[in-house]
Amino acid sequence: MSDQPLFSVRNPWFRTSVGITVVIAVLSAIAGLIWLPLAQPNLKLAGVWDAICSAAGVPRAALQEAAVKPDFKTSNVVMTSEMLTKVNQVSIGRGATLAQRCAICHGPQGVSDAHSPNLAGQFAAVTYKELNDFKTSARVNVVMSPFAAAMSDQDMKDVAAYYAYLPRVPSNNLDTRRPAPAVVVTGAPMRNIPPCGSCHGDIDNKAGSPWLGGQSAVYIKAQLEAFASGARRNDISQQMRNIARQMTPEEIDQVAHYYEAQP
Amino acid sequence: MASETDHSLGEAVAARVERRWATLSIIIVGLLVGMAAYIGIHQATMPQGRVETADPKTLHLSGEFIESNLGSEMQADGSVTVRAIGQQYSFTPQCIVVPAEMPITFRATSADVVHGFLIEGTNVNTMLVPGYVTDLPVRFKAAGDHVMPCQEFCGIGHQGMWGKVKVIDKAAFRDLAAAKRRLTCVD
Numbered sequence: 001m002s003d004q005p006l007f008s009v010r011n012p013w014f015r016t017s018v019g020i021t022v023v024i025a026v027l028s029a030i031a032g033l034i035w036l037p038l039a040q041p042n043l044k045l046a047g048v049w050d051a052i053c054s055a056a057g058v059p060r061a062a063l064q065e066a067a068v069k070p071d072f073k074t075s076n077v078v079m080t081s082e083m084l085t086k087v088n089q090v091s092i093g094r095g096a097t098l099a100q101r102c103a104i105c106h107g108p109q110g111v112s113d114a115h116s117p118n119l120a121g122q123f124a125a126v127t128y129k130e131l132n133d134f135k136t137s138a139r140v141n142v143v144m145s146p147f148a149a150a151m152s153d154q155d156m157k158d159v160a161a162y163y164a165y166l167p168r169v170p171s172n173n174l175d176t177r178r179p180a181p182a183v184v185v186t187g188a189p190m191r192n193i194p195p196c197g198s199c200h201g202d203i204d205n206k207a208g209s210p211w212l213g214g215q216s217a218v219y220i221k222a223q224l225e226a227f228a229s230g231a232r233r234n235d236i237s238q239q240m241r242n243i244a245r246q247m248t249p250e251e252i253d254q255v256a257h258y259y260e261a262q263p
Numbered sequence: 264m265a266s267e268t269d270h271s272l273g274e275a276v277a278a279r280v281e282r283r284w285a286t287l288s289i290i291i292v293g294l295l296v297g298m299a300a301y302i303g304i305h306q307a308t309m310p311q312g313r314v315e316t317a318d319p320k321t322l323h324l325s326g327e328f329i330e331s332n333l334g335s336e337m338q339a340d341g342s343v344t345v346r347a348i349g350q351q352y353s354f355t356p357q358c359i360v361v362p363a364e365m366p367i368t369f370r371a372t373s374a375d376v377v378h379g380f381l382i383e384g385t386n387v388n389t390m391l392v393p394g395y396v397t398d399l400p401v402r403f404k405a406a407g408d409h410v411m412p413c414q415e416f417c418g419i420g421h422q423g424m425w426g427k428v429k430v431i432d433k434a435a436f437r438d439l440a441a442a443k444r445r446l447t448c449v450d
């Protein structure tokens with residue numbers, strides 16, 4: 001065994017192997033960080049430093065090019081799954097007072113037979129979003145729009161909190177033995193329709209999707225038709241229009257009556 | 264115990280074997296680097312050149328992913344930019360229309376969880392990650408219809424999530440683009 005040190009520039013093995021490794025590393029870095037990025041014309045790089053940064057994955061905000069603005073109002077609600085999920089007694093109390101003016105259509109307990117939506121037990125985020133959309137005219141209704149226009153942001157949160165606090169009341173058409181239509185349980189994957197239950201609560205809940213159990217069939221049907229025709233467009237990024245467009249009139253009918261019969 | 268001659272003979276053999284293995288390893292490393300460079304340039308794989316961010320919660324408020332800006336846009340340089348989003352459980356626009364034999368850039372992102380972006384019959388297969396913009400250069404060889412299923416499990420309604428890509432003739436696309444600034448084939 002020689003007493004020559006292993007890790008030393010005087011060891012030719014060490015010198016050569018480290019040298020070759022360094023050369024490969026440098027060449028690969030030049031190829032990967034400079035040459036390859038610059039060889040992609042669609043990247044529109046500003047120079048060598050830009051090439052290195054982009055290849056190394058330095059994040060930057062997407063360029064703000066002139067976007068085509070909508071010719072109608074879209075919802076401006078920022079929806080998150082945590083939105084208005086904390087129970088606040090003061091808010092509920094204020095909401096109870098404010099909700100008195102809603103009772104004519106939505107019932108003193110948040111339930112009515114007037115084909116206006118039942119609000120008792122509705123997710124607070126949903127009630128808040130719809131009120132806000134009425135206020136900004138993203139959703140339009142002759143009766144609701146003037147009411148919402150007069151409400152402050154806090155008013156809308158309070159009313160939403162109050163209705164979320166009220167217990168759900170089954171409708172007069174409650175029939176839990178009614179079989180669930182296929183579109184509710186499995187959707188229609190061949191037509192780009194996910195199950196209604198994957199967002200509206202029976203299977204899973206997507207933030208902003210209302211609880212539909214006990215809602216008036218007339219109301220559900222009218223809304224699905226409005227989404228399908230594009231008369232209603234306050235669903236963020238078309239999430240409901242995409243689905244309603246694909247549904248057949250029979251499916252809309254089945255779904256409306258099924259949800260009406262649910263608790 | 265080995266003699267002095269035996270030892271130096273053994274050392275020479277070891278050095279030769281060592282040198283051959285080193286040469287082979289270097290050739291393999293060089294070949295792999297070269298392969299990566301070749302497919303990088305010819306885009307057999309399509310590594311994304313830039314990391315761009317976009318807030319998934321506010322896509323609908325401003326920026327390039329607002330509803331009215333989604334779809335195909337004819338650019339001044341003769342290329343086409345397609346903007347789309349994936350969300351639980353659909354793509355918007357639901358039907359994407361693009362020309363054949365023209366350079367196309369897909370720009371897409373997710374409004375909630377990770378979704379897949381795959382166009383059947385092509386080598387387009389990537390992911391839409393919330394917070395980041397997926398930017399993908401594509402060229403379709405011929406007119407035809409493709410399905411675009413979400414290929415990343417994104418929740419309980421995942422199986423219902425897919426879109427359509429309609430590749431049409433170049434001239435027909437130009438006519439459409441002359442009449443409207445953002446094109447889709449949603450009916």
Ligand SMILES: [Cu+2]
Pocket residue numbers: 349350351352377378379413414415416417421424
């Ligand atoms: Cu998905």
